[in-house]
Amino acid sequence: MSLNKPLVSIVTACYNSEKYISDTINSVLNQTYQNWELLLVDDCSTDASISIIRSFEKADKRIKVYKLTENSGPAVTRNKAIKEAKGRFIAFLDSDDRWLPDKLEKQIAFMLAKGYSLTHTGYELIDESGKTLNKIIRPTTVLSYNDMLYSNKIGCLTAVYDQKQLGKIYMPLLLKRQDYALWLKILKTGEKAYGLSEILSQYRKTESSLSSNKINLIRWNWKLLREVENMSFIKSAYYLTCNIVLKLKS
Incomplete structure (x- = not known):
């Protein structure tokens, strides 16, 4: 590990994730970029999630586990993890998704070389067993606040922001779509989001995925806008109508 590489704080919220959390954590352990801390926050899981993530914490001091009381x-x-984060860069990885091994290496180099404060990458969709669904989501090269309103x-699993430039920015307290709200919060200041045009993450599409529940998605987008x-x-x-039309076309 090169000590002159900036520390990356990885935010992972965990709730009843026993089925996938080991896969997610291993994708962090397998990163070629090794100067990171993984902040796992358990939201009162009722399954074996907490014991699984505690076992990883015991094995690697870069992994830190927090448990909410309710x-x-x-x-x-996620905001608990952001609060505890000590890294220059804040990255997000949900407890059922995973990164490819060179994700952080390439994305942090991209940000440092260009001086970007918020970036995202391409990703592919996988099924519950981890097999590809042969669908790739390509990143938009440059995004403004107005672009993102549509x-x-x-993709949350691809996003990284530089808190040295932006300060710590927390997610608005929405039950759903809080990641979308965070990107809008950053972009509303006049910042832009820049896409690294490589596929560096894998989004696991499950029955409980918000993206698989279109009505729920519409309802929470409306709440966010209003x-x-x-x-x-x-x-x-x-903007909600535009969002629906774009989803139907995708």
Whole structure:
């Protein structure tokens, strides 16, 4: 490990993730970029998740486990990890997804070379068993706040922000779509999000995935536009309609 490489803090919220969490953690352990800390926050799981992640914590001092005292949802859970983060870079990895081995190496180099404060990458979809679904999501090269109002074009498992440039930025307290709200919060300041055009992550599509529940997705997008972005009914309806149309085309 090269000590002159900036520390990356990886945020992973965990809730009843016993089926996939080992795969997720191993994808971090297998990174070619080794100067990281993995902040796992358990949201009062009722399965074996906490014992699994504790076993990894005992084996590697870079892995740090926190347990909430009451079930609070992913925004509170992720914000706990952000609060505890000591790294320059804040990265996100959900407890059922995984990274390819050179994900951090390539993305951090990209950010340092270009001076970018928020980046994302391409990713592929896999099924519950980890097999490819032969669907690739390509990143948009440059995204502004206005671009992102039409739809969330940043996969949470691919996003990294530089807190040296931005400071610590926390997720709005939405039960769903809080990652989308975070990107909008950053971009609203005038920052841009930049896409690294490589496939470096794998998104596991499960029955409980929000993306597989279209009605739920629409409802939470509406809540985000109206209550977090404080948009008028007409503007919210416009952007929500655009979002639905874009989803139907994808």
